[in-house]
Each structure stands twice: as C-alpha cells, then as structure tokens.
Amino acid sequence: MTGNDAPLFVRGLCKRYPGFALRDVSFALRPGTITGLIGRNGAGKTTTLNSILGFVHPDAGEVRFGGLDMAGNARAVKQRLGFVSAGMTYYTRRKLRTITDVTRSFYDTWDEAAYRRCMSRFGLDEDKTPAALSNGMKIKYALALALSHGAELLILDEPTSGLDPVSREELVEVFLSLREEGKTLLFSTHITGDLEKCADRVIFLRRGAVAVDQPMDDFAGAYRLIRCPGEVPPALRALALGTCAVRDGHTVLLRREDAEGLGARIPALDEIMTHLEREGEA
Amino acid sequence: MILLLKKEFRLCLHPAALVMLATSALLLVPNYPFGVSFFYMALGIFFICLDGRENHDAAFTLALPVSRREAVRGRVLFGACLELMQLALCAAFAALRSRWIGADNQAGMDGNLALIGQGFLLFGVFNIVFFPAHYRDIGKVGVPFALGAAAMFLLITLDVVATYAVPFVRDVLDTPDPAHLGAKLACLAAGAAAWLILTGAAIRIAARRFEALDLQL
16 A cells, blocks of 8 residues: 555654654554554554654654555544544533534534434434433444544544453444445554454564564465473473463463464464464563 | 534533632722632633543544634633733623712722723733733643632732722722723723733643643543
8 A cells, every 4th residue: 555545644653752752663554444553552553643643743654544644644534534532522411412512513524414413323312411321322423423524434442352252242333334334444452352353463472672564464364372291391491582471380472483383372462463473471 | 614613612611610700799889809700700711621631532533623822812712801801890780889989999990991901911911921921831720720810819909008008099990980981991991902902822832832742642
C-alpha cells in the first residue's frame, strides 16, 4: 500500500519521552480490514495512536489518511475518521440526545438514518446519560457517532478493556460487521483473544518499535509452543524465541521450522506475545 | 465559531457559572466591594474548565472537525460571553441600586458606569493570566485560576484604596451617576478596550501554547 492508497499510512514515526521512545514506527492499513495493534502496557500503542491523531507532535515521521495529512487537512480528515477510546467518557451528565445534537452540527456528511439505525441496533436510549451506560454501551455510542458521520476509518483504543466476555464478544461481532460494510479498523488492545476472532493483520509493538507486522494467519502460524517439565534443555534454549515459567516447568516458543518432531502445538496470540516479550532472555 | 459556542453552551456550561451570574445582585448590598462580583464569574469559568478536564472536553472537541486554535477561541469566547452577561447584569443592578438604595458605597467604587469599566478591566486581566496558563497544560486548572484570581484581587484592592487615596477616583469616578458622566464613559470605554485587547491576546497566546502541547489523552 502507498501513502495515497491506504486509509492510514504511517512512516518513520518517532517520539521521544524521558524513559521511553517510539522508534521508527511504520505501517499501512488496507481498506476494509481489521488491524490489531498489540503490545504490553508501555509498549507505545497509545503514543502511536496519539501521534496518528495529532494529539501529540511526533519528533519525526509521516501520517497520511487516504493520502491527506492531518496538519493541512484536519477538517477533511476528521470527517472520514472516527476515534473511540474505552478510557474516555465525554460529558457524563448530559443526555446522549444533547451530545448527538452538538456532534451532528459539525458534520456536513451526517447521516441521520444511519444514526437511527446504529442507535436501534446497539439498543441505545437517547434519554440516558453516559453515566448511566455500561462500558460496552459507551463504546457502542461512540461507534454510533463515528459511523453516522460516515467515518471510513475507525481508530479504537483498547475498546474491549474492562468489558465482560459477553460484551467483548458482542463488540467483536460489531467490528466484524463493520468490516463487512467496508470500514477499516485499527484496534489497539492487550486483550489478544479478541483480535484472534476478528483481526486480519497484527502489528506487534515492543519497546516502542514495530517487532511484527504480518497477516494474522501468518503471524499465528509462524510459531510453535512446547512445554518442558523442569528446566529447559540447553539445545532447546538455543532455539527458543522466549520462555515463560509455568507451574511444573517452562513453556518455550519456537519458530515453526525449528519445532518439527518436538510435539509442539500452535500457540495462542497472547502466548506468542508474552514469549516474544522475553526474547533475548531465554 | 458559532458551532463551537453552541457546543460550549450546551455541553460545557457548568451550573456554578449560572449561579455566579446571580452574584451580580451583590450590587444591592450596602457597602460591599463590588469588584468581588466579577471575581465570582471568574470562579464560574474556573468550574467550566475543571469540569471540561473531568469530561475529556479537549479530546471530544479535537475529535470534531475543528483545529486546536478554533477550540481555544471557542472556549475563551464562551468565557467572554459569560463575562459580558455578568457585566450587563451588574449594570442593571447598579441602575436598580441607584434608583432604590442610592449609589453611594463606602467599600470601593460606587455602583456606576466606572464600575462597569473596572469590571471589563478585571475580566481582561483574568483572561490574559488564566487562559494562557491553562492552555500551557490543560490538566492544570487550579494554579492558573489562583494566578488569575490573585491578579483580580490585587486590582480590586487597588480600586478600594484609590477611592480613598486618589483624588480623581474619589471625587470624579466614585460618585453616583450621572455626575461626571463624561469621565465615567471614558473609563467605561477604556475598560472595554482593555478587555478586548487583553482577551484577544489571551486567545492568541493560549492557542499558540495549546498547538504546541502534547496531549496525553
């Protein structure tokens, strides 16, 4: 994907803070896909999203939305962009109807019929306040607003954090249906189980840099996990990408080609992530 | 800008600011430092910004198709609208006072046109201190307000002292309307001009600082 084709194109994004640096983050989203941005707490997910959205000023790098940069085209870009964050609740004591009225007035592209469909589909009552909504419903309301102004690209920051499994499942179904409608989603999370159900591509951030940027199936299929009672044998340790201690020994992450004949299994996404975080410690 | 002002009034207007408007009625209290009425609206603006921080107002606003500069201008002009409402109410209560109670006030300026000019100046000074300090780091509201309030109280104190110690203020400005109307109108016009200049400067400085700010949302 080039900077002009991709709904979101990021190249060479750098941001330095005391004790943390985002280093040369680059990726491009394909239209109509769900991309998971994963990494442990502090890996740089939120800094990346904040840099993309212009909330922080990157030290270097380029961010383009369908070929447009935010700085010179903020109005046009924001018409096509929706941002949803689980950690943020706006105006908790105002009615949803009031928040919608205000939001609607800013968008030339507002589609009232789409808004009504979303509110009905998500079971949202306009006479309620955000304070009266569950966390899952707050996310759905934010999605309803974004979808009603015709957002083609949805940036979701930890949307399933703090939700119960049933609510998370519901949201994942919503994300999948949005993808079917041709929307592009960038989904930051550390709950990797949700991504396994819906993501087409995974970007794994580690210590402020992109460690992996692959299609989901390639990423999940590239590794194998074996369980070793007791200590990890030296021969296996030499092949290990990372090890984690478990109750009766260790689990070891290997490249698929190194694991043939060892009785390894396909690891879950969170197992890959936790083991890769230990890379170099094995 | 109209859309942003509409957003401010519908989503960001804190009830305390409306209560503060009612403090204009303090102009009916005998022997009261009327400048304090203007401080109460500054307190109302403080509550609006505090409430905005708690409700992630900056993130909501910046997600809308507006620039940072426009967001700042919307907030400062919203504060300016409230200040004008307070000044209008104070002028109305000053007129009521002079008709029913008498304008004379032993604790500072009488309830007259010069007082409204002083109110403009107080609000202008608050705006130029508070908003640029707040938009240096929007997570901080208390310290900018303390600085703005300190500047206002310094001016209020100077005003009270001047009504005793400065002959022009004591004999010309601190008199019931319509005596010395020309000088008081000049004082009103000077206060309004100062308010316009200081509020415009507050917008420019605050916007520049907000544009440079990294927001941790």
